[in-house]
Amino acid sequence: MIDLIAQTGLNALYAAAYLSLVAVGLVLIFGVMGIVNFAHGELFMLGAYVVVALYAGGQVPYLAVVAIGLAFVGVVGLLMEWTMFRPLRDNPLGGLVASIGFLMILQALVSMGFGVRMAHVPPFTQDVIAFSDRVRLPVQRLIVIGAAVVLLGALWLFLKRTRFGWALRASAQDREAAALQGISINQTARIAMFIGAALAGVAGALTAPLISVNPHMGHSVIVAAFIVIIVGGVGSLEGAVIAAVAYAFIHTIVTTFWDGVIADIVGLSLMLLVLIVKPTGLFGTADRA
Amino acid sequence: MLLEVNSAAIAYGKVNAVRGISLRVPENGVVTVIGGNGAGKTTTLRAISGLTPLAAGEIRFNGERIDRLPPDRIVARGIAHVPEGRRIFPDMTVEENLRTGAFLRRDRQAAAADLESVFGRFPRLRERRRQLAKTMSGGEQQMLAIGRALMARPKLLLMDEPTMGLAPVMVEEIAAIIRDIKRQGVPVVLVEQNAELALELADYAYVLETGRLALEGPARELRNNDHVRAAYLGL
Amino acid sequence: MFVNFFRSGLSRRRFLSSAATLSGIGVLGATLPRKVFAQDQVVRVGFLAPLTGPVAAWGKPGLDGCMIWAEWINEAGGIDIGGEKHRVEFIPYDDEYDPAKARAGATKLIREDGVKFIMMLGGDPWPGVQPVAERTGMLFSTLLPSDLSPDTTTLIAPAEVHPIYNVTGVEWLAETRPDLKTAVICAQDDALGLPSVATYLAAFEAAGIEMLEAPILFDPATTDFAPVVTRMLARNPQIVCLDTCYADYVHPICEQLFQQGYEGQILSCTADFYEQIIEKTSKEFMEGFVFQFPDFDDPELNADFINFQEPNRFYEEYAQRFPGQWGAVSWEYASIMDLWKAAVEKAGSAEPDAVLAAMTEGGTAPHAFGEARWWGRDLFGIDNALVGNWPVIAIEDGKARIKAFRSIPDWYDKHGELLKKHMAAYNQLWDQRS
Structure with a gap:
């Protein structure tokens, strides 16, 4: 039983890792730009396909591919900001609709380029850290956990210690007030979009060898990410991380000890509960919701 | 003339919120814009700060056109804006809010000195410097918003309804602060619904009604104007 | 319409001379041997299955296998229907494993394409197609015998008895x-x-x-x-x-x-x-x-009781054209076609009711893995599943x-x-x- 709990804990830690990356990216974009980026799951998918193209399909070393994936998807985010979100800045519904259109374009492009079936990604490493017979952490998963910690830590430092980070924080709390202090809305939007997209992309690249990679893989991630940011509080980055960890743990534990479908129901119920009791989310601020 | 608004028209969608108004703000003193709800006062300040584009006309600051610049460039020119509803950063501390006001400043030491003088002017802010802004009262938040704007060491200060929703005691404090700012030589454009207070503090006044300039003149004269007394001073 | 034609600048003389040329070609055409034109006798078979999406692995490879089957059969002269050789043509339709799309697909295949037989994967889409089957009497095949029911006599499961095998x-x-x-x-x-x-x-x-x-x-x-x-x-x-x-x-x-x-x-x-x-x-x-699914280059498939045309060669051809794509269903639809072709040639007709009667006559039929019986009343309410041997x-x-x-x-x-x-x-x- 201890073994089962320990292994479940390791499984949950992995799920929390990639979910936090995705959720934080989503919150950053929504918080700073006021846009609900429905294409966020497809940015995750794009990161995975960078791995398919360069690592599975080419000879590029895996960790380099992950870095490329981060940068590439970040640039795609910039493209989205430039072509869709900036022209539609004062039209939140328009931005939302545009992002839905964009996600379909991405899915179609990837399907045309790579086919609709599951893409095969060989493992980067098959090493496993065995704590005991039944408690094992594959190094591939450890990499995901480690990367999430490093990236989120770097993001935290960026937000608290750098000028750009300060600008992001202020913009996320009140965009116009931030503009009135001399913070450039355009530049801040670009930075937020790059970072938000890059986080989703790197999560996809890191998990590509571990999950089923197909053009529709963004769907389940985005649903979980939305639940997480609603529970955590739509403007709050810390809230997103804490909620992602909580959701991943609850979902993994319920799936392991009861049922995967029940776990989904529990997750949704949690979200509904938070919406009823504290609609702005556990850590959210009044405005943004 | 420090700031000139020439025949400005501003639209919200298809509706013209402000049409053909012209204002002049000199290098010192307080200019006030008064009028009822929806008269276009806030719209005008937002246009000066670049938050809302002009549909027609122009705005010049120190002779140069600023009406097509993005808001951050206008702040860089020296115009600071205390927005309607205060709009402080709720999840930042008092001190962080103030520092954000100095975002564009490169002169670290001078900015640090300014921070000290803001705390000197608003001792209550110093007491609460590490407190999250969202936990403060309306009056304290107003002081914070004003302090934040002053941190930019502005050449022109725009203030939008600074006494709105405040108790009479706080209103008096804000009035004292505005007099102080005036004494220190920073020109102010004051938008107010509290016409009595505005006409008392200001040197020159503009009266906006449904987006048009109804009256203008030295504040002293407008205080004795029949229409103003009837419509805005309740006399 | 013709009046405008003349006004647009085409002279009557030019019109008449073009008409003469066209009819001349038409006369010439009628006298030339059949093979020159694309107007051969064709019999069409519908392929209604998921070709995209998560379940495509059980549809698309089957279509690929059928293409090889069709080429081999057509090269050898085609299917003999009542004395006349017919080319076989497959008309694919992607049902995306969705009942509404499958229904639309079945209707189109029957009404517009004039197919004589429709092969499906079955499963979730089948309930969408069932009313079409009952109304038109079209012959359908499924890989999932759980679709069978006594209400639909023209649905057969001749390749696999999933999940019974x-x-x-x-x-x-x-x-x-x-x-x-x-x-x-x-x-x-x-x-x-x-x-x-x-x-x-x-x-x-x-x-x-x-x-x-x-x-x-x-x-x-x-x-x-x-x-x-x-x-x-x-x-x-x-x-x-x-x-x-x-x-x-x-x-x-x-x-x-x-x-x-x-x-x-x-x-x-x-x-x-x-x-x-x-x-x-x-x-x-x-x-x-x-x-439960063999690679067809397996030498065991050369045994006498196997009823599949040159399994090893089929596998090689498939592997060459679709490298790395061999899957569970790559051969199944082709083996259904073997069964259907034999029944058509026996019945002398491609009409669904005649073919079905020929196929089920005697209660047995040559399944790919050996002689098998029509079976399933207990589990499916109707003996429309062809069940015999299955490999491990x-x-x-x-x-x-x-x-x-x-x-x-x-x-x-x-x-x-x-x-x-x-x-x-x-x-x-x-x-x-x-």
Whole structure:
């Protein structure tokens, strides 16, 4: 039983890792730009396909591919900001609709380029850290956990210690007030979009060898990410991380000890509960919701 | 003339919120814009700060056109804006809010000195410097918003309804602060619904009604104007 | 219209001369031998299955195999229908595993394309097509006999009796590895997963193998299988059964089993693209993996009782044209076509009712894996499933090898009651499904 709990804990830690990356990216974009980026799951998918193209399909070393994936998807985010979100800045519904259109374009492009079936990604490493017979952490998963910690830590430092980070924080709390202090809305939007997209992309690249990679893989991630940011509080980055960890743990534990479908129901119920009791989310601020 | 608004028209969608108004703000003193709800006062300040584009006309600051610049460039020119509803950063501390006001400043030491003088002017802010802004009262938040704007060491200060929703005691404090700012030589454009207070503090006044300039003149004269007394001073 | 034609500048003279030329060509055309034109006698067969999406692995490879079949048949002169040779043409339609789309597809194939026979994967889309079948009397085939019901006499399941053939794997495993006494099973919670679970439960019970816990059903949208696998391994089973999981699930589940240190027996219905599973795990890990679908280059398929045209050559041709794509259904639809062609030539007609009568005459027919009987009244309410032998495959040294052929009717004669009991428990008997 201890073994089962320990292994479940390791499984949950992995799920929390990639979910936090995705959720934080989503919150950053929504918080700073006021846009609900429905294409966020497809940015995750794009990161995975960078791995398919360069690592599975080419000879590029895996960790380099992950870095490329981060940068590439970040640039795609910039493209989205430039072509869709900036022209539609004062039209939140328009931005939302545009992002839905964009996600379909991405899915179609990837399907045309790579086919609709599951893409095969060989493992980067098959090493496993065995704590005991039944408690094992594959190094591939450890990499995901480690990367999430490093990236989120770097993001935290960026937000608290750098000028750009300060600008992001202020913009996320009140965009116009931030503009009135001399913070450039355009530049801040670009930075937020790059970072938000890059986080989703790197999560996809890191998990590509571990999950089923197909053009529709963004769907389940985005649903979980939305639940997480609603529970955590739509403007709050810390809230997103804490909620992602909580959701991943609850979902993994319920799936392991009861049922995967029940776990989904529990997750949704949690979200509904938070919406009823504290609609702005556990850590959210009044405005943004 | 420090700031000139020439025949400005501003639209919200298809509706013209402000049409053909012209204002002049000199290098010192307080200019006030008064009028009822929806008269276009806030719209005008937002246009000066670049938050809302002009549909027609122009705005010049120190002779140069600023009406097509993005808001951050206008702040860089020296115009600071205390927005309607205060709009402080709720999840930042008092001190962080103030520092954000100095975002564009490169002169670290001078900015640090300014921070000290803001705390000197608003001792209550110093007491609460590490407190999250969202936990403060309306009056304290107003002081914070004003302090934040002053941190930019502005050449022109725009203030939008600074006494709105405040108790009479706080209103008096804000009035004292505005007099102080005036004494220190920073020109102010004051938008107010509290016409009595505005006409008392200001040197020159503009009266906006449904987006048009109804009256203008030295504040002293407008205080004795029949229409103003009837419509805005309740006399 | 012709008046405008003249006004637009075309002179009457030019019009008349063009008309003369065209009719001249027409006369000439009527006298030339048939083969010159594309207007050969054609018989069309519809292919209505998922060609895109998660279940495409059980549709698209089948279409690919049919294309090879069609080429071979047409090169050899085509199908003889009542004395006249006909070319075979397949008209594909992607039902995306969705009933509404399948219904639209069936209607189009029948009304616009004039097909004489429609092959489907079946499953969730079938209820959308059923009213069309009943109204038009069109002959349909499915790979999933759970679609059969007494209401639709023109639906046949001539290739596989999914999931019933899964019993052969369990039976063979129990005989060759009597040391394996415990099992767990996981499956996706959908129309494909549930009947298969019931079948495996019956097979395990018949073999005296203990189920350590109730079947673990997971959400079809699952991408991270670590929790499911942790749960399965919690009781140290000797057999892990993957039921009829889609390839998208089999791969990550096997990877997790490998990473979580499982060293026992794995049993599955399919193992599509198993070379990739080996790459994600290891040859040693996959040694002895048992499933139900052979690679057709297997020499065992050259036995006398096999009714499939040159299986090894078919596999080579397929591998050449569609490298790495060989899967469970690559040959099945082609083998259905063999059956259909034989019935058409026997009946002298391609009309659905005549073909069906010819096919089912005598109650037996040549199934790919041997002579088989039309069967299924107990489970499906109608004897429209062609059931005979089925191979059991094990992966040895990285390659799929046929280990044995087992008779499904023989198993059923011994253990049929168990199967009915479990099917009923999962509401999978024909009279339970509405």
